[in-house]
Amino acid sequence: xxxxxxxxxxxxxxxxxxxxxxxxxxxxxxxxxxxxxxxxxxxxxxxxxxxxxxxxxxxxxxxxxxxxxxxxxxxxxxxxxxxxxxxxxxxxxxxxxxxxxxxxxxxxxxxx
Amino acid sequence: xxxxxxxxxxxxxxxxxxxxxxxxxxxxxxxxxxxxxxxxxxxxxxxxxxxxxxxxxxxxxxxxxxxxxxxxxxxxxxxxxxxxxxxxxxxxxxxxxxxxxxxxxxxxxxxxxx
Numbered sequence: 007x008x009x010x011x012x013x014x015x016x017x018x019x020x021x022x023x024x025x026x027x028x029x030x031x032x033x034x035x036x037x038x039x040x041x042x043x044x045x046x047x048x049x050x051x052x053x054x055x056x057x058x059x060x061x062x063x064x065x066x067x068x069x070x071x072x073x074x075x076x077x078x079x080x081x082x083x084x085x086x087x088x089x090x091x092x093x094x095x096x097x098x099x100x101x102x103x104x105x106x107x108x109x110x111x112x113x114x115x116x117x118x
Numbered sequence: 119x120x121x122x123x124x125x126x127x128x129x130x131x132x133x134x135x136x137x138x139x140x141x142x143x144x145x146x147x148x149x150x151x152x153x154x155x156x157x158x159x160x161x162x163x164x165x166x167x168x169x170x171x172x173x174x175x176x177x178x179x180x181x182x183x184x185x186x187x188x189x190x191x192x193x194x195x196x197x198x199x200x201x202x203x204x205x206x207x208x209x210x211x212x213x214x215x216x217x218x219x220x221x222x223x224x225x226x227x228x229x230x231x232x
Contacts, residue, residue, distance in 0.1 A: 105166055
Protein backbone atom coordinates (compact mmCIF):
# COMPACT_ATOMS: atom_id res chain seq x y z
CA UNK A 7 0.00 0.00 0.00
CA UNK A 8 1.05 3.54 -0.56
CA UNK A 9 2.59 5.28 2.42
CA UNK A 10 4.48 8.38 3.38
CA UNK A 11 6.97 8.48 6.22
CA UNK A 12 8.14 11.58 7.98
CA UNK A 13 10.74 10.25 10.41
CA UNK A 14 10.96 13.36 12.57
CA UNK A 15 7.97 14.17 14.75
CA UNK A 16 9.54 17.35 16.11
CA UNK A 17 12.42 19.48 14.90
CA UNK A 18 13.80 22.56 16.62
CA UNK A 19 16.07 24.97 14.80
CA UNK A 20 17.45 28.37 15.61
CA UNK A 21 16.20 31.35 13.69
CA UNK A 22 18.47 31.93 10.72
CA UNK A 23 19.67 28.34 10.62
CA UNK A 24 19.05 26.01 7.72
CA UNK A 25 16.29 23.43 7.75
CA UNK A 26 15.70 20.04 6.22
CA UNK A 27 12.54 18.03 6.79
CA UNK A 28 12.65 14.45 5.64
CA UNK A 29 10.02 12.61 3.67
CA UNK A 30 10.10 9.10 2.23
CA UNK A 31 7.33 7.54 0.23
CA UNK A 32 6.30 4.10 -0.89
CA UNK A 33 4.49 4.09 -4.20
CA UNK A 34 4.91 1.91 -7.24
CA UNK A 35 4.38 4.43 -10.00
CA UNK A 36 5.82 7.85 -10.69
CA UNK A 37 4.61 9.93 -7.78
CA UNK A 38 3.11 13.34 -7.56
CA UNK A 39 4.52 14.79 -4.36
CA UNK A 40 3.51 17.70 -2.20
CA UNK A 41 4.49 19.59 0.89
CA UNK A 42 1.80 21.37 2.87
CA UNK A 43 2.15 23.60 5.93
CA UNK A 44 -0.40 23.95 8.71
CA UNK A 45 -0.16 26.76 11.23
CA UNK A 46 -1.93 26.25 14.58
CA UNK A 47 -5.68 26.30 14.15
CA UNK A 48 -5.39 26.86 10.42
CA UNK A 49 -5.98 24.91 7.25
CA UNK A 50 -3.38 23.45 4.93
CA UNK A 51 -1.39 25.63 2.60
CA UNK A 52 0.53 24.19 -0.32
CA UNK A 53 4.24 24.98 -0.18
CA UNK A 54 5.36 23.20 -3.32
CA UNK A 55 4.69 20.23 -5.56
CA UNK A 56 6.51 17.85 -7.86
CA UNK A 57 4.80 16.37 -10.89
CA UNK A 58 7.67 15.77 -13.33
CA UNK A 59 10.74 17.39 -14.82
CA UNK A 60 13.36 19.18 -12.75
CA UNK A 61 13.80 17.27 -9.52
CA UNK A 62 14.54 20.42 -7.53
CA UNK A 63 11.35 22.38 -7.08
CA UNK A 64 10.93 25.83 -5.65
CA UNK A 65 7.98 26.80 -3.53
CA UNK A 66 6.59 29.70 -1.61
CA UNK A 67 8.19 31.34 1.42
CA UNK A 68 11.69 30.40 0.27
CA UNK A 69 11.19 26.63 0.54
CA UNK A 70 12.52 24.08 -1.92
CA UNK A 71 12.39 20.31 -2.16
CA UNK A 72 14.35 17.73 -4.05
CA UNK A 73 12.86 14.55 -5.50
CA UNK A 74 15.27 11.62 -5.39
CA UNK A 75 13.77 8.58 -7.04
CA UNK A 76 16.62 6.28 -6.00
CA UNK A 77 15.99 7.11 -2.36
CA UNK A 78 12.20 7.48 -2.62
CA UNK A 79 12.60 10.80 -0.90
CA UNK A 80 11.23 14.30 -1.22
CA UNK A 81 12.97 16.35 1.46
CA UNK A 82 12.00 19.93 2.17
CA UNK A 83 14.68 22.55 2.71
CA UNK A 84 15.04 26.18 3.59
CA UNK A 85 18.40 27.94 3.85
CA UNK A 86 17.43 30.35 6.62
CA UNK A 87 14.46 29.76 8.90
CA UNK A 88 12.29 32.59 10.18
CA UNK A 89 10.27 32.52 13.40
CA UNK A 90 7.09 32.63 11.32
CA UNK A 91 7.99 29.25 9.81
CA UNK A 92 7.05 27.53 13.07
CA UNK A 93 4.20 25.23 12.09
CA UNK A 94 3.47 21.62 11.22
CA UNK A 95 4.62 20.34 7.84
CA UNK A 96 3.02 17.51 5.95
CA UNK A 97 4.43 15.57 3.04
CA UNK A 98 1.91 13.87 0.75
CA UNK A 99 1.83 11.63 -2.29
CA UNK A 100 -0.98 11.72 -4.82
CA UNK A 101 -2.19 8.19 -5.38
CA UNK A 102 -3.65 7.31 -8.77
CA UNK A 103 -4.18 10.98 -9.38
CA UNK A 104 -7.19 11.28 -7.14
CA UNK A 105 -6.34 11.17 -3.45
CA UNK A 106 -3.59 12.37 -1.18
CA UNK A 107 -1.87 10.09 1.29
CA UNK A 108 -0.22 12.14 4.01
CA UNK A 109 2.69 11.57 6.30
CA UNK A 110 2.22 11.99 10.03
CA UNK A 111 3.65 15.49 9.98
CA UNK A 112 6.71 17.19 11.43
CA UNK A 113 6.31 19.97 13.97
CA UNK A 114 8.88 22.70 13.46
CA UNK A 115 9.85 24.85 16.39
CA UNK A 116 12.01 27.92 15.85
CA UNK A 117 14.05 29.29 18.72
CA UNK A 118 15.31 32.84 18.77
CA UNK B 119 -11.87 35.86 -2.15
CA UNK B 120 -12.27 32.61 -0.27
CA UNK B 121 -11.39 29.67 -2.51
CA UNK B 122 -12.65 26.78 -0.35
CA UNK B 123 -14.93 27.66 2.53
CA UNK B 124 -16.45 25.51 5.24
CA UNK B 125 -19.19 26.11 7.75
CA UNK B 126 -19.26 25.97 10.64
CA UNK B 127 -15.69 26.51 11.80
CA UNK B 128 -16.45 24.96 15.18
CA UNK B 129 -19.13 22.46 16.08
CA UNK B 130 -19.76 21.15 19.59
CA UNK B 131 -22.49 18.58 20.05
CA UNK B 132 -23.65 15.66 22.14
CA UNK B 133 -23.22 11.99 21.36
CA UNK B 134 -26.06 10.58 19.33
CA UNK B 135 -26.89 13.83 17.55
CA UNK B 136 -26.91 14.32 13.78
CA UNK B 137 -24.92 17.20 12.30
CA UNK B 138 -23.86 18.56 8.92
CA UNK B 139 -20.79 20.38 7.70
CA UNK B 140 -20.95 22.40 4.50
CA UNK B 141 -18.23 23.05 1.95
CA UNK B 142 -18.20 25.35 -1.04
CA UNK B 143 -15.49 26.13 -3.57
CA UNK B 144 -15.37 28.95 -6.09
CA UNK B 145 -12.38 27.67 -8.04
CA UNK B 146 -14.37 26.01 -10.80
CA UNK B 147 -13.04 22.60 -9.83
CA UNK B 148 -14.85 19.38 -10.66
CA UNK B 149 -13.47 17.29 -7.82
CA UNK B 150 -14.03 17.72 -4.10
CA UNK B 151 -12.83 15.80 -1.06
CA UNK B 152 -13.37 15.32 2.64
CA UNK B 153 -10.41 14.57 4.90
CA UNK B 154 -10.38 13.82 8.62
CA UNK B 155 -7.55 14.99 10.88
CA UNK B 156 -7.55 13.14 14.17
CA UNK B 157 -6.23 14.24 17.54
CA UNK B 158 -2.71 13.17 16.56
CA UNK B 159 -2.92 15.41 13.50
CA UNK B 160 -3.01 12.44 11.14
CA UNK B 161 -4.83 13.32 7.91
CA UNK B 162 -6.80 10.70 6.03
CA UNK B 163 -9.10 10.94 3.06
CA UNK B 164 -12.72 9.99 3.62
CA UNK B 165 -14.52 10.73 0.36
CA UNK B 166 -13.97 12.16 -3.06
CA UNK B 167 -16.55 13.36 -5.56
CA UNK B 168 -15.95 14.15 -9.21
CA UNK B 169 -18.65 16.12 -10.95
CA UNK B 170 -21.16 15.20 -8.25
CA UNK B 171 -20.37 11.48 -8.41
CA UNK B 172 -18.73 9.53 -5.61
CA UNK B 173 -15.33 8.17 -6.68
CA UNK B 174 -13.64 7.42 -3.37
CA UNK B 175 -15.15 6.02 -0.19
CA UNK B 176 -12.40 5.02 2.18
CA UNK B 177 -14.29 2.51 4.33
CA UNK B 178 -15.89 5.26 6.31
CA UNK B 179 -18.81 4.18 8.59
CA UNK B 180 -22.12 4.63 6.87
CA UNK B 181 -23.11 7.12 9.56
CA UNK B 182 -21.15 9.53 7.35
CA UNK B 183 -23.01 10.51 4.22
CA UNK B 184 -21.56 13.03 1.78
CA UNK B 185 -23.82 14.88 -0.57
CA UNK B 186 -22.88 16.95 -3.59
CA UNK B 187 -25.82 19.05 -4.81
CA UNK B 188 -23.62 20.60 -7.50
CA UNK B 189 -19.96 20.70 -8.48
CA UNK B 190 -19.23 23.63 -6.19
CA UNK B 191 -20.60 22.05 -3.02
CA UNK B 192 -19.84 18.94 -1.01
CA UNK B 193 -21.58 18.58 2.31
CA UNK B 194 -20.93 16.00 4.99
CA UNK B 195 -23.76 14.70 7.14
CA UNK B 196 -22.97 12.63 10.20
CA UNK B 197 -25.62 10.58 11.99
CA UNK B 198 -25.53 9.30 15.55
CA UNK B 199 -22.32 11.08 16.44
CA UNK B 200 -19.78 9.19 18.55
CA UNK B 201 -16.93 10.40 20.71
CA UNK B 202 -14.45 9.08 18.17
CA UNK B 203 -15.84 11.39 15.53
CA UNK B 204 -14.22 14.32 17.29
CA UNK B 205 -11.66 15.65 14.82
CA UNK B 206 -10.98 18.43 12.37
CA UNK B 207 -12.65 17.85 9.03
CA UNK B 208 -11.12 19.43 5.96
CA UNK B 209 -12.76 19.93 2.63
CA UNK B 210 -10.60 20.23 -0.48
CA UNK B 211 -11.07 20.66 -4.20
CA UNK B 212 -9.03 20.13 -7.35
CA UNK B 213 -9.22 19.62 -11.09
CA UNK B 214 -10.26 16.09 -12.09
CA UNK B 215 -8.01 13.08 -11.51
CA UNK B 216 -5.28 12.73 -14.10
CA UNK B 217 -4.87 16.45 -14.57
CA UNK B 218 -2.77 18.94 -12.66
CA UNK B 219 -4.71 18.06 -9.55
CA UNK B 220 -3.20 20.15 -6.82
CA UNK B 221 -5.70 20.13 -3.98
CA UNK B 222 -6.83 23.34 -2.30
CA UNK B 223 -7.97 22.98 1.29
CA UNK B 224 -10.59 24.77 3.30
CA UNK B 225 -9.91 26.13 6.80
CA UNK B 226 -11.33 23.07 8.53
CA UNK B 227 -14.25 22.38 10.86
CA UNK B 228 -13.36 21.35 14.38
CA UNK B 229 -15.99 18.90 15.59
CA UNK B 230 -16.17 18.09 19.30
CA UNK B 231 -18.50 15.35 20.44
CA UNK B 232 -19.27 15.35 24.17
